[in-house]
Amino acid sequence: MSRKKVGLIFYLSILILIVASGFIGYLFGNRNLRLNEKYTPELVNIDVGKPNDVNFSLFWEAYRKLVxxxxxxxxxxxxxxxAIAGSFTATNDPYTNFLPPEDTKEFENELSGELEGIGIRIGILxxxxxxxxxxxxxxxxxxGLKARDKILKIDDQDTLTLTLDxxxxxxxxxxxxxxxxxxxxGEEEKxxxxxxxKINVETVELSYSGDVAILAINEFGVDTKEEFLDKANDIKGKGVEKVVLDLRNNPGGLLDGAVDVASEFFENGKLIVSExxxxxxxxxxxxxxxILKNVKLVVLVNGGSASASEILAGAIKDYQRGKIIGEKTFxxxxxxxxxxxxxxxxxxxTIAKWLTPNGTSIDKNGIEVDIEEKEPDNALFAKEDQLVKRAIEELSK
Structure with missing residues (x-):
């Protein structure tokens, strides 16, 4: 072998050694490689660049034994x-979650107001x-399904053993x-x-009782702003000056939706929430x-009013924009x-906490009502909504 080739091989060997040493040094430096009790190198994390303050080799060791x-x-x-979902539960935060693809699609469909089903609201009666x-x-x-129809079977499944979900x-x-x-x-089986x-569910519903508009917001979704503006313009066009804003059993949704709705009840520039x-x-x-800044306002809430609906109710309460009737929120x-x-x-x-305009933390505290009114049993199935009736009485004072 020529002296020239020997020299080339020598320099290549040195280069490879330097690169390998550097890589091993990187692994040690980032704690991805360590010496065990027998001074034998072992990988701590299979994937370089992952968290280095936890020994993930234990996870892979358990996984290999299982397989x-x-x-x-x-x-x-x-x-x-x-495994991912389980790791998220270690936060002990019920709102920090991992959603597999199927659950992700369902969650996004709910926010968009689009679901697949038959289009009924059900409860327990x-x-x-x-x-x-x-x-x-x-x-x-x-x-031909009607309100108060009790569901005995779904296909061949008896419902007595089923939860509502x-x-x-x-x-x-x-x-x-x-x-x-x-x-x-009644007494007849049908x-x-x-x-x-595909069911497109409106997040905002509008009805009238005499000279009072009743605005019910079921959740704050992608289309809530547009739907609410349409209903608000209808109220203004009819010259109605009294509004019941029904946020009962509204679990929340998109924060921007709550701020958008609040924007129609207040002047511009009002602080609604701090993160x-x-x-x-x-x-x-x-x-x-x-649009609705001058209407007389009453807000209905209950223990099912949560998150974004609490933000809206909290701002209305802090600024004394309207009375809050019902039960303490979630x-x-x-x-x-x-x-x-x-x-x-x-x-x-979970990345932050919400505070009302007065600096009150909503989390685990909820929004206290101005007038406490408990809903009667089976209120969802009643012919007349007693809390709406109470709100209309308040607006008539």
Missing amino acids: NNYVGEIDQKDFLYR EEMPAVIAPLSGSPAEQA QAVDLIRGKSGTKVRLTVLR VFEVTRA EGKGYKRELKTSGNS GKGTVQQYENLSDGSSVKI
Whole structure:
């Protein structure tokens, strides 16, 4: 071998050694490689660049033992999703969650107001799932289902053993498929076969009782601003000057939706809510058309009013813009950041707390009402809403 080739091999060997030494040094420096008790190098984290303050090799050690020894089949993707979801529960925060792709799609559909099902609202009546009301124009209404129909069976499944959520899940399904409901109407059993469809659920509903407008917001979704503006203009066009804002059982949703609604009840520039997170504070103020700024206002809330609905109620209370009637709200006053992941799954992570304009923390405290009024049993199935009636009385003073 020529002296020239020997020299080239020598220099290449030195270069490889330098690169390898540097990489090993990087692994040690970032704690991705360490010496065990026998002074043998071992990888701490399989993937370089992952958190270096936790020994993730323990996770992979347990995983390998499971795969190598478990007698049954293991769904690798399901294992991954459950592992991630389990790690999120370590925060002890019920609002910090991992959502697999299927749950992500359902969550986003709910925010957009688009669901697949038959278009009914159901609750529990005399310990059984029952129809509160079919949505206008829905497959359920077209099939003939009516308020207070008690649901005995969903297909062949007896409902006595089901929770309300389980009943909802069975009734929902892909558009074009059928579901058979056996209901009790009075003393008569009836069977309805209903074809599921895509249901666009309005988040804002408007009705009138004499000279009073009743605005019910079911949640704050993608279309809430547009829907609310449409209803607010209708109220203004009719010259109605008294409004009941019904936020009962509104679980929240998009923060911007609550601020958008508040913007129509206040002048521009009013502080509605402050966010306080790690090293930052953000203030959200009104910036709308103030269409309803002069109406007389009463707000209805209960223990199911949470999150964004509490922000709206809290601002109205702090500025004494209207009376709050009902029961103390839920007390969910934290901000979740929602992000999609690469495979269609997503994460919701609590990043901040909300404060009302007066600096009051909503979280675990809720909003206290000005006038306490408890809802009667089975209020959702009553012919007349007693709290709306009480609100109208207050507006008439």
